[in-house]
Amino acid sequence: MRRFRHLAPARLGSVGVLGLAAVLLVGCAPKPAPTEWVTVAPTVSADKTVPPDPAQQVRWPLTGEPAPDAGDDLERAAVSVKIENSAASRPQVGLQRADIVWEELVEGGMTRFVATYHSDLPEDVGPIRSIRPMDAAIAGPVGGVLAYSGGQLAYQQKARAAGLVLVSDDGGGSGFYRNPQRRGDHTLFGDPRTFLARAGDAAPPPAQFAYADSAAESSAATDGREASAVATTFPASSPSWQWGDGGWRRYESGSPATDGGDQITAANVVVLTVTIRDTGNRDAAGAPVPETILTGTGEAIVLSDGHAIDGTWSKGDATDVIELTDAGGEVIELTPGNTWVELVPVMRGTIAVS
Template sequence: MRGTVRGRRRGAVLALTALLLAGCGSGGPEPVAAPAPTSTAAPTTAVPTPPPAPQPVAPLTGLPVAAVEARPALAVKIENPPIARPQAGLTEADIVWEQVVEGGTSRFVAVYQSRLPASIGPVRSTRPMDPAIAAPLHGLFATSGGQGQYLSAVVDSGLQLFSFDAGDDGFARQGPRQAPHNVYLDPAPLLAAADADHRAAPAAQFGYAPTAGTQTTVAQGTAASGLDLRLSPEATPSWTWDPVGRTWARSESGTPATAADGARVTATNVVVLRVEVVATDAVDPAGNAVPETLLAGRGGEALVATAGRTVPATWTKGADGDPVVLTAPDGTPVLLAPGTTWVELVPTGGGTVAVVP
C-alpha cells in the first residue's frame, strides 16, 4: 500500500513538470493582441463656387433681360414730313436712324428687336444709304417700295426684303391720311416669314457701359441740357435732357415730338454723325435729285449725348455689313448707357450741331 501512495505522488510530480515545460517551451513573452486598425480620413479640397452666369442683355439696347428674344432685327423705313406725324411705333424701336432725303425732309430707319409694336408707320420707300445702315443687323428690312436699284442693293447686302409694292403680308393702307402717307405695317407676319438665314438675333451695334457711371460721357464729357440739330432747312430736330426720366426728349422744329399713342418720343442716347451727302443720278416723282449719305468705308466727327452729358468722338465704318465704330477722345471705344439710341446723320455741308449747356 505504501508503494501505491509513492506511485501516485511520483505521477503527480511528473504531470506538474510536464505542465511547466509546456508553458516555457517557446522561450518568448506571452502573445499580446494586435491593436485594432485605425482609418485616417483623406484630406479634402474645398470646391470653389462657380461665378454666377452673366446677366443676358438685349443686343440692341444693352438692357438686362431674362433671355434674349430669339428673333431677328426688323428695320422699317418710316417717313417724317409734318403730314406723317405723329408716327406709330417710334417709341418701341431699339435704334432709330434719321437721314436726309430729297426735298430736305428726313426719314427714319427704325429698328425693332426687343419690343414689337402692333403697328408701324407710315412706311415709305427705301433710299441708297439704307443697306449701309441695316446690313450689320443681318435681319429683315421693310419698305413700301422703291427704285429697283435700291431694292436690289438691300437684297445684295444680305437683308431679307419685304415690300408693300410687292404685295407682302403685313402691309395695309389705313386712314385718315391719303396715299402715299398711309401705309402701315403689322410686323408679326414678317417675322413669321423670315427664312432660315434671317432668324437669328442680331449682334450688338454699339458698346454699352457695364455699370452706372461708366458711360464715356460721364468719364470724359461735359454737362449739357440739350442738342439743336439742323439736317436741312426742313429737318431741324432738337433734344432736351430730362433729368427725371433720365432720357433725351425729342422736338420737331421746337414742337414736342409724340408718337401716335401720345407718348413723348425719347432716347437714352443720341449719337450724331457728321456725314457727307451727295446727289445721285436718280430723281423722285417730283423731279428732286435723290441724295445719298456716304457711310461705307467712311468716317468723321461724331458727338455722343448720354446721361445729360456730351462728348466729342470719331466714327468709322468698313463695308456695308460692318457696324459703325465710335471712338472716344482717349482712343477707347465709346460706351453708351443701356437703353434706346437715336442716330442723327447730319450733313457736313449745310448741317449744324449745337450743344446747349
Template sequence: MPRPHHRSLTFLVTVISSTLLAGCATAPHQNRSAAQPSASGHSSSDVTTLTPAPSPAVASPLQVFPLTGMPAGGPNATRPSLAIKVDNVAGSFPQAGLNNADLVVDTPVEGGLTRLFVVFQSQDAALVGPIRSARPVDGDLLRLLGGGYFAYSGANNLEIAPVKANSTAVLMSFDADNSLFIKLPGRPIPHEIFDSTTRLYARGEQLAPTMGPPHQIFTYSPAPAAGTPTQEAVVRFAAATADWRWDGQRYLRWQDGRADILTDGSQVWATDVVILRVTLRDSGIRDVTGAVEPWPTVIGSGDCWVLRDGVRIAGRWSRSSLTAPMVIRDNAGRVIPLRPGRAWVELAPTSAGVTFS
C-alpha cells in the same frame, strides 16, 4: 403741343392693333416664292431671301440684347432684327411705334428732309408707321445689322438695287405683297400704310426661319460717363430740325419746333443720342421735282458726338468697309460706350448745323 388728330388716331390704333394681333394668331400669311405674283397682282420680286451674314463673336444675345445692351431673356433674344422704313415729313405725323424700337436712324433724303430707319428686336409694336419707301443707304445700314428683315413701301429700281446688293436682308415690300400691310383710315396718301411687328416677323420667319440675331453695333456700359454737361442738342437739316432735350433721365425729341408726339400720346424719347457727321453723295436718282436723292455715307469716317447721362462726348466714327463694324471713339482714341437702352442716331450732313447748350 401734341400734333393734331392724335387723340382720334389713338382710338383707331387701339381698334386696329387688336384686330392685327388677333389676325396674326389665327391666320398666318401664305408663303410665296419671290417669283410668284401676290394676291394684289403685283410681282413679289421685292420679297427677297438672301443668305444672312454670320453673327460676329460678341456677348451671347441670351445675356444682353445686341441693340440695347439690356439684359436679355425670352424668345426675342435670338430672333433677327426687323428694320422698317418710316416717314418723317408733314403729313406723316403722328407716327406710331417709335418708342418700342431698339434703334432709330434719322437719315437725310431729297429736299433736305429726313426719313427714319426703325429697328426692332427686343420689343414688339402693335402698330408701326407710316411706312414709306426704301433708300440706297438702307443697304449699308442693314449690313451693319447682319441682314435681318426689312419692310418698306415701294422703291424704284435704282433705289432698291443697292439694298438688294448690299444688305443680306430679307426684303418685304408693300408693292410686292400689300396683303401684309394695312391702311389706316383717315390718313392722307401716302402716309396711310402701317403694320405690326408681329405680322412682319411672322412673314420674315416664313421666308428665312434660320436667320440669327443682329450684330452688336455699339458697346454699352452703365457706368456714368464723363463729358461736357449738355441739356440740348439741335441738328438742323436743310428742311427739317431734330431737337433733343435732356430731362434728367432720358432725351425727349422735338421735330421742327414741336414736341414729337406719337399716336399713343407719348413723346419720342431715347436713352442715348448719337450724332454722326456724314457726307452726302449723289445717288444718281432724282425725285419727281428733279431734286437729287442723296446717299448718306456711313462707310468711311467723320466727327461724332454721343449724348448720354446729360453729358456730351465728342469723337470720331469709323467704318472701313461695307462688311466692317462701325466704331465710335473719343478724341483720346477710346471706344465710347452707350448707356444700355434705346438709341437714336442722327446722320447729320456736313452742311447741317449742329449746336449744343
C-alpha cells in the same frame, strides 16, 4: 478733336480735313473686340447666393439691357422699317418701341427714319415709305428684315446684296395695311411681327454699339461734359433733343415729337457728321435723290445721361458695324436703352450742343 458747341454750317464743312486725321488715328488704334454677353450660373455658398457679374448677364444686343427672361426671343432676327417724317406724317406710330432709330436725309431736304426692332415688336408702325440708297449700309449690319413700300430697283438690289430680307408692300409682302384715319401718301402702316415671319433662317443681330453697365458708367458720363440739349438742322428739318426726367426728349422744330400721345425719348443720342452725294437719280416728283455716305470716317458726338462726349465714327463696308471712339481711341460706351442716330450733313447741316 474740336468740340461741336454752337457750330455754324461753314465750320462744319471743315470736317473733311479733320476726317483725314481721324482716319490715321483710327487706323493706328487696335480694333476693339465685339461685345459678348453670356449667361453665368450663380455661385451658391452655405449662406447666400452670389449673383453673376452684370457684364456677363444675357443682354439684348441692340440696347445692352438685361434680358433674363427673353428666352428664344434673343435668337430671332431684327426687323427694320422705313418710316416717314414729313409734317403730314406726324405723329408716327411705333418709333418709341424701336431699339435703334436712324434719321437720314432724303430728297427735298427732309428726313426719314430707319427704325429697327428686336427686343420689342409692336403691332403697329408707320407711316411706311420707300427705300433709299443708304438703307443697305444702315440696316445691313443688323441683318434680318427690311420692310418698306416702293423704291428704285437699284436700291433694292443694294439692300439684298447686303444680306437683308426685303418685304415690300408693292411687292406683295404681308403685314401691311391702310390706316383710314390718315390721308394722302401717309396711310400705309404695318406689323413688324408679321414682317418677322419672312426672316427665314436669318441670324439674330449683332451689337451695333458698345454699352456700359449703367448710365452713370457710360463714356459720356465718366469722360464727357455736362449737356442739356443738342439741336441739329437738315436743309428742311430741325430735330432737337433736351435732357429731362432721365432721358433725351425729342422735338421737331421746337415742338414735342410724340408717339401714342407721349413725347419720344431716348437713352442715347448719337450725332454723326456725314457726307452727302447726289445719286443722279430723281424721285417721282423730279427731285434729286441724295445718298448718305456711311463708309470711311467722320466726327461724332454721343449724348448719354445728361452728358456729351466728342469722338470719331468709322465704318468699312456696308455690312460693317459703325465704331465709335473717343479722342484717345477708346471705344465709346452708351447707356443701356434705346438709341437715336442723327446723320447730319457736313454741308448745309448744323449741330449745337448746350
